[in-house]
Amino acid sequence: MKLWAAAAAVALLALPLIGVDDYYLHLLIMAGIFYLLAAGMNLLLAAGQLNLGHTAFYGIGAYTSGLLGVHFGLSPLWTMPVAAAFTGFVGYLLGRLTLRLRGAYFVLVTVGFAEVIRLVATNWMDLTQGPMGLAGVPAFNLGIERWTLVSKRDYYYLMAALVAGTLFVTARILGSRVGRALAAIQSNEGLAESSGISAYAHTMLAMVVSCVLAGVAGAFYAHYITFLSPELFGFQNTVTMAVMVVAGGQGMVLGPAVGSLVFTFVPELLRMAANRMLLYGVILLLVVMFMPRGLVFYLRALLRGRAPSPAAVQAADAALETGRAAAAGAAPALDVREMTVRFGGLAAVEDLSLTLGRGEILALIGPNGAGKSTAFNVVTGFQPADTGRVDFDGADITGLPPYRIAERGLVRMFQRTSVFPEAPALDNVLTACHRLARTRLWEVVLMTEAAREEEARHRRRAQSLLNFVGLGRKAGEAAKNLSCGEQRLLGLAIALAPDPSVLLLDEPAAGLNAVETGQLMHLIEVIRSRGLSVLLVEHDMKLVMGLCDRVVVLNYGVKIAEGTPTEIQQHPEVIRAYLGSGEILADA
Amino acid sequence: MLAEFVQHVVNGLIVGGGYALMGIGLTLIFGIMRVVNFAHGEFFMMGAFFLFTLFSLWGVNFFLASLLSVIGVGLVGAVVERLILRRLRLAPIEIPMLATVALSVIIQNAAILLWDPSPKTIKHVFSPVPLTLGPINVVSIRLFAGLVAVALIVGSHLLIQKTRIGRAMRATFQDTDMARLTGVDVDRVYMFTFAFGAALAGASGALLGAVFWVYPAMGDLAALKSFAVVIMGGLGNFLGAIVGGLLLGVSESLGAGYISSGYKDAIGFILIILLLLWRPQGLFGKKALPR
Numbered sequence: 089m090k091l092w093a094a095a096a097a098v099a100l101l102a103l104p105l106i107g108v109d110d111y112y113l114h115l116l117i118m119a120g121i122f123y124l125l126a127a128g129m130n131l132l133l134a135a136g137q138l139n140l141g142h143t144a145f146y147g148i149g150a151y152t153s154g155l156l157g158v159h160f161g162l163s164p165l166w167t168m169p170v171a172a173a174f175t176g177f178v179g180y181l182l183g184r185l186t187l188r189l190r191g192a193y194f195v196l197v198t199v200g201f202a203e204v205i206r207l208v209a210t211n212w213m214d215l216t217q218g219p220m221g222l223a224g225v226p227a228f229n230l231g232i233e234r235w236t237l238v239s240k241r242d243y244y245y246l247m248a249a250l251v252a253g254t255l256f257v258t259a260r261i262l263g264s265r266v267g268r269a270l271a272a273i274q275s276n277e278g279l280a281e282s283s284g285i286s287a288y289a290h291t292m293l294a295m296v297v298s299c300v301l302a303g304v305a306g307a308f309y310a311h312y313i314t315f316l317s318p319e320l321f322g323f324q325n326t327v328t329m330a331v332m333v334v335a336g337g338q339g340m341v342l343g344p345a346v347g348s349l350v351f352t353f354v355p356e357l358l359r360m361a362a363n364r365m366l367l368y369g370v371i372l373l374l375v376v377m378f379m380p381r382g383l384v385f386y387l388r389a390l391l392r393g394r395a396p397s398p399a400a401v402q403a404a405d406a407a408l409e410t411g412r413a414a415a416a417g418a419a420p421a422l423d424v425r426e427m428t429v430r431f432g433g434l435a436a437v438e439d440l441s442l443t444l445g446r447g448e449i450l451a452l453i454g455p456n457g458a459g460k461s462t463a464f465n466v467v468t469g470f471q472p473a474d475t476g477r478v479d480f481d482g483a484d485i486t487g488l489p490p491y492r493i494a495e496r497g498l499v500r501m502f503q504r505t506s507v508f509p510e511a512p513a514l515d516n517v518l519t520a521c522h523r524l525a526r527t528r529l530w531e532v533v534l535m536t537e538a539a540r541e542e543e544a545r546h547r548r549r550a551q552s553l554l555n556f557v558g559l560g561r562k563a564g565e566a567a568k569n570l571s572c573g574e575q576r577l578l579g580l581a582i583a584l585a586p587d588p589s590v591l592l593l594d595e596p597a598a599g600l601n602a603v604e605t606g607q608l609m610h611l612i613e614v615i616r617s618r619g620l621s622v623l624l625v626e627h628d629m630k631l632v633m634g635l636c637d638r639v640v641v642l643n644y645g646v647k648i649a650e651g652t653p654t655e656i657q658q659h660p661e662v663i664r665a666y667l668g669s670g671e672i673l674a675d676a
Numbered sequence: 677m678l679a680e681f682v683q684h685v686v687n688g689l690i691v692g693g694g695y696a697l698m699g700i701g702l703t704l705i706f707g708i709m710r711v712v713n714f715a716h717g718e719f720f721m722m723g724a725f726f727l728f729t730l731f732s733l734w735g736v737n738f739f740l741a742s743l744l745s746v747i748g749v750g751l752v753g754a755v756v757e758r759l760i761l762r763r764l765r766l767a768p769i770e771i772p773m774l775a776t777v778a779l780s781v782i783i784q785n786a787a788i789l790l791w792d793p794s795p796k797t798i799k800h801v802f803s804p805v806p807l808t809l810g811p812i813n814v815v816s817i818r819l820f821a822g823l824v825a826v827a828l829i830v831g832s833h834l835l836i837q838k839t840r841i842g843r844a845m846r847a848t849f850q851d852t853d854m855a856r857l858t859g860v861d862v863d864r865v866y867m868f869t870f871a872f873g874a875a876l877a878g879a880s881g882a883l884l885g886a887v888f889w890v891y892p893a894m895g896d897l898a899a900l901k902s903f904a905v906v907i908m909g910g911l912g913n914f915l916g917a918i919v920g921g922l923l924l925g926v927s928e929s930l931g932a933g934y935i936s937s938g939y940k941d942a943i944g945f946i947l948i949i950l951l952l953l954w955r956p957q958g959l960f961g962k963k964a965l966p967r
Contacts, residue, residue: 189952192769192911193907197952203942204946207939207942208942210938324781368781369785371778373760373779376778377763377775
């Protein structure tokens with residue numbers, strides 16, 4: 089694939105030199121503009137957010153640069169960066185407002201945003217000259233006569249540089265921990281947050297980068313065509329970008345590049361420029377129905393069969409040793425005080441207090457609907473409590489968002505959705521190492537020594553965590569292809585990856601057979617021996633009674649008993665809560 | 677002064693009835709099928725063009741032609757569900773969404789080929805002399821459109837609350853798997869929902885098409901407005917769509933009257949931006965946002 093791409097790049101760069109017609113150069117330049125747009129859309133789509141108002145940013149970039157040129161006579165050299173920065177800023181503002189929204193809401197609001205901007209561009213005659221269009225935008229001129237871009241070839245090479253830069257940046261972003269974080273947000277936002285990844289910050293980053301790219305594309309267009317009209321803001325442009333992204337291959341670096349080339353040229357070559365939109369419609373429909381993963385995906389499959397599995401790294405099982413759990417203080421690891429959660433009039437958890445000591449294994453048990461999961465959700469920030477307070481390591485964490493709580497070292501494992509299903513097992517764990525990253529974004533993009541070293545260190549850590557839970561040989565396997573028991577173990581490795589000092593496990597043994605449960609108990613025992621504290625919700629009484637130091641029993645949201653496993657087994661109220669069936673005794 | 681205000685409100689309510697019809701269709705389709713129908717504006721446009729073709733070109737009786745147009749759009753909706761959306765039911769949410777984007781582009785461009793892009797009027801059977809009610813004037817076709825919209829909204833409500841298929845729709849809305857387990861033919865519910873939602877959009881298009889103009893791109897603005905309506909009311913919320921539709925109609929009418937007619941069409945989304953600052957889940961949304 090790399091070789092093909094390099095060959096294609098060389099061929100494209102050589103085109104003007106071998107005397108290709110200006111008409112084709114123009115098409116290639118337009119393909120380049122649309123590549124910048126599609127690449128931005130693709131970046132945000134990697135986090136699962138489809139911006140169907142992307143053309144608004146294209147237009148904003150174009151008008152900003154164009155108007156600055158027309159009114160102040162500034163050189164594009166200055167107005168282009170200003171336009172890009174301004175477009176990014178508008179993207180930031182829109183993101184502030186809309187990135188809390190997910191899925192359909194986000195899509196609809198972005199569509200509406202583009203429409204509002206189009207109306208402004210049409211109606212604000214004084215500024216934009218409205219539907220008549222803005223004529224006389226200066227062509228590229230760097231101030232020195234020799235540096236005025238005159239021929240198509242000059243514009244072509246400038247665009248080639250922009251395309252190369254965009255390819256470089258998007259490849260580095262998508263291929264780094266940031267790209268993994270974006271994919272994680274799309275695939276399982278809750279798990280991403282509980283691994284210390286801020287969904288908001290990452291989608292915002294993707295949004296701003298994507299808008300800056302659109303601003304650059306727009307500014308280039310303004311000084312290349314030298315005439316602007318409000319049609320730039322039309323929904324058709326967004327549809328064209330969406331076709332390029334989806335048909336090219338969403339989520340892949342080369343997808344938008346291939347998409348923009350193919351879908352700029354195909355309509356021209358078919359001499360269907362007049363009915364281009366009809367053709368786009370048909371192509372888009374066929375693509376989403378029959379090859380939703382896009383051209384690049386199928387090309388790549390054709391060129392090399394399957395993705396190579398990563399080399400099994402033999403790392404020392406040192407991953408658990410880096411824990412900061414040793415930083416002992418006087419306060420308990422986790423202290424929940426008088427927590428109450430109501431759903432309407434019903435108290436799911438009432439006045440619950442519990443303390444998890446350092447290095448302790450504490451179980452929270454109770455019949456279904458006792459409020460165990462609710463308590464977990466409150467402690468980890470997924471749900472607000474009506475009253476009460478949660479202290480972690482002596483500091484108040486009540487009401488913090490999940491990723492902040494995870495950043496401090498309190499990490500949970502989910503009951504059912506404990507993995508990122510599409511990603512390989514190793515990447516699952518690697519994604520969850522996010523919190524440990526210290527390098528900054530520019531270091532990641534430039535792939536500095538520090539960034540490379542950090543990536544390698546996290547890769548080793550992920551591999552050794554997989555080894556620890558016994559999945560070392562399955563590193564390259566997609567998580568969804570693992571067995572139920574293996575997925576639980578992978579979930580445990582993911583929870584360990586951010587180097588927590590307290591681990592919350594929500595029914596870790598659910599769906600495991602007796603042998604697997606035994607392995608799990610052993611692992612939890614080892615985890616504790618490394619200084620971590622563990623709070624778990626579990627129905628498997630053999631695990632609870634055999635592993636835990638203390639047990640807290642909930643019934644109808646109220647704590648009815650607390651004590652050692654032996655005390656709990658003889659507690660009359662506990663036996664009554666479990667219907668007096670004596671099930672606890674029998675199982676234990 | 678007051679009369680002028682009331683006049684704006686009445687005009688707004690009539691147009692708002694059309695928006696509400698659009699919104700109900702869109703919100704039902706999303707609530708039950710989890711599909712954002714980007715071809716909704718094209719169903720609206722088809723309603724108007726079917727009426728134009730049947731009545732203005734072929735001379736069919738106006739009321740019969742209106743009825744046939746609505747049924748025709750419903751049938752198109754059923755075919756679209758059966759041939760396209762049913763195959764994409766398990767795909768991630770953006771895939772069926774993009775399929776309807778594609779469909780909207782195809783239908784609109786096909787309409788340009790079939791009926792050229794120039795705007796047309798439907799020379800309906802109503803008297804052009806406005807009815808006067810004290811200080812307020814209403815042209816009878818507008819009154820007719822408003823009344824039909826009200827009838828259709830009430831009819832939709834009864835259909836959903838009182839009939840067998842309505843109960844099946846509500847069950848599917850709450851929990852698709854559970855509905856299937858209790859014997860609801862979910863495929864049929866989906867097909868009916870999409871056809872019904874499309875037909876409501878078609879009805880709205882036929883009504884407003886008779887009042888205003890008929891042209892292939894007329895659905896674009898209508899679709900955008902129905903998006904605004906359902907975001908305001910909360911996606912999947914029936915009552916929200918009605919209130920959102922009327923609210924949008926009235927605020928546009930007042931905005932055009934008192935502020936600026938050029939920005940009339942932006943008012944819906946300006947309202948939304950204000951709303952999002954205040955209540956991200958929409959006017960009536962109770963549940964957390966769908967993820």
